Amino acid sequence: MQEQARLEREQYIRSHRQDANPYERVDDPLELLKLAHVRREPAELIRYLPCPKRPEDLYAELDAGRTAPLVSHATKVLECGDVHQAHPLGNVVRAIGLTFRDDWHPTDHQHRLLDEVSKQGRLLASEDHAAA
Incomplete structure (x- = not known):
């Protein structure tokens, strides 16, 4: 039945x-x-x-001038506390900072948010590993 x-x-x-x-x-x-x-x-x-398109290809299409809106969007997501969305965006913002080091200077607020995302991301990864 x-x-x-x-x-x-x-x-x-x-x-x-x-x-x-x-x-x-x-x-x-x-x-x-x-x-x-x-x-x-x-x-x-x-x-x-x-x-x-693959995200990697989309990131490659962004130049330094186009990253500012992405950083702004990522900051808003981080502030809302959506950890599942914020973690990959935080990684992207960090990569942007490394790639466009001379063109992008994150604020102290953005640095704090990125640090929090890193901590949250490690927690998510350990939770996912424990659940598997």
Whole structure:
């Protein structure tokens, strides 16, 4: 009986699942990166399509002038405390700081936020490792 109900549910999900493309009509690398780092809650009836470009390629398309808006966005995310989204963005901001060392000077506030993200990221990694 339970097996039959499970099979019926799986069939329902397969036949009613829809693709969602958050990247549709977006060409700007910065906007694509912002969308790529949004954490989406799993939904059985929604399949989110992947970003059309790899994040590494999108980062490579950014020059020093285009990184300031990404740093600003990352700072806002960090301030909101969304650790799952903030951790990869914090890594990106650190990489930007290393890549564009002469063109970007983070504020003390951004340094504190980045340090907090590093700590939180280590906690997340240890939690993920413990759960596995």
